[in-house]
Amino acid sequence: MPPIELDERASEAALAIQATIPKPPKVAVVLGSGLGALANRLADRTIVPYAKIPHFPRPTVEGHEGNLVSGTVAGAPLLVFQGRFHYYEGYGLDEVTFPIRVMKRLGVRTLILTAATGGIDLSLPAGTIVCLKDHLNLIGSNPLRGPNDERVGKRFPDMTEVYSHRLRDLAFEEADKLGLNLASGVYACLPGPSYETPAEIRMLRILGADVVGMSTVPEAIVARHAGLDVLALALVTNAAAGVSGEIISHADVVEAGLKATPLIGALIEGVVQRLDAEDRQGTA
Numbered sequence: 231m232p233p234i235e236l237d238e239r240a241s242e243a244a245l246a247i248q249a250t251i252p253k254p255p256k257v258a259v260v261l262g263s264g265l266g267a268l269a270n271r272l273a274d275r276t277i278v279p280y281a282k283i284p285h286f287p288r289p290t291v292e293g294h295e296g297n298l299v300s301g302t303v304a305g306a307p308l309l310v311f312q313g314r315f316h317y318y319e320g321y322g323l324d325e326v327t328f329p330i331r332v333m334k335r336l337g338v339r340t341l342i343l344t345a346a347t348g349g350i351d352l353s354l355p356a357g358t359i360v361c362l363k364d365h366l367n368l369i370g371s372n373p374l375r376g377p378n379d380e381r382v383g384k385r386f387p388d389m390t391e392v393y394s395h396r397l398r399d400l401a402f403e404e405a406d407k408l409g410l411n412l413a414s415g416v417y418a419c420l421p422g423p424s425y426e427t428p429a430e431i432r433m434l435r436i437l438g439a440d441v442v443g444m445s446t447v448p449e450a451i452v453a454r455h456a457g458l459d460v461l462a463l464a465l466v467t468n469a470a471a472g473v474s475g476e477i478i479s480h481a482d483v484v485e486a487g488l489k490a491t492p493l494i495g496a497l498i499e500g501v502v503q504r505l506d507a508e509d510r511q512g513t514a
């Protein structure tokens with residue numbers, strides 16, 4: 231039997247989700263390392279374990295639970311992907327970005343990506359939240375490689391504005407309300423799983439990167455291809471290699487994520503409530 235096409239797999243996964251969540255929220259968030267507890271802030275929760283969704287991969291990394299959670303924040307609907315897939319886990323980019331293809335079929339229009347990152351810029355210490363303004367795809371491939379589904383998006387999608395100016399403005403306004411000093415920066419995506427060497431970090435700084443991670447970019451590319459508006463919030467969990475001389479460990483990354491969850495959660499909630507208000511007024 232020939233392998234089932236990606237499109238068909240995504241449609242089957244979306245159908246299975248709709249059996250439990252008949253009217254999925256139009257805003258989705260993907261939670262990065264250590265940020266999983268954000269899903270617990272939702273009210274009226276419906277939880278679908280990834281294991282119950284056909285064709286869905288399974289997270290293999292600590293700090294990525296593997297649940298799809300639908301619920302509300304202060305009355306505004308939100309779909310939470312509690313756990314993501316990374317290239318370094320051995321998954322192909324098709325699998326890494328499978329949740330994005332599925333959420334498109336569920337009717338999601340706005341995607342909020344979150345990620346744990348190393349701070350390259352000296353002005354971005356651990357604990358800083360960075361609103362991404364652009365990225366460097368250094369993963370060595372592209373998630374859109376292969377046949378293009380014209381029903382979803384163009385063969386050669388423009389990437390001039392991956393991270394929506396409108397959503398970034400909204401995030402900065404909400405950060406102001408919280409008294410949060412939100413930073414702005416460029417994310418470099420490397421394949422991992424080893425962290426960088428100090429020489430690699432010096433190279434990334436010259437290339438214009440402010441933070442470094444192992445995710446987010448493939449998801450953002452697939453989302454833009456499909457016409458979703460994207461906002462990405464990177465938490466600096468550690469100084470990048472060689473910046474402070476401190477050893478980097480995933481346990482510390484997860485702990486920093488946990489610590490920052492209330493703040494990044496409040497920011498996301500503010501943004502989601504604004505989007506919901508716009509949606510109700512028909513301006514979104």
Ligand SMILES: O=P(O)(O)O[C@@H]1C[C@H](O)[C@@H](CO)O1
Pocket residue numbers: 261262263291314316344345346347422443444445446479480483
């Ligand atoms: O899923 P994210 O990008 O938040 O996780 C980062 C990258 C690696 O998976 C991990 C390294 O500690 O954190």
Ligand SMILES: Nc1nc2[nH]cnc2c(=O)[nH]1
Pocket residue numbers: 346347348349420422424425426442443444467468469470471478483
């Ligand atoms: N590549 C990379 N990913 C991270 N995720 C959290 N911290 C880091 C880091 O320093 N480098």
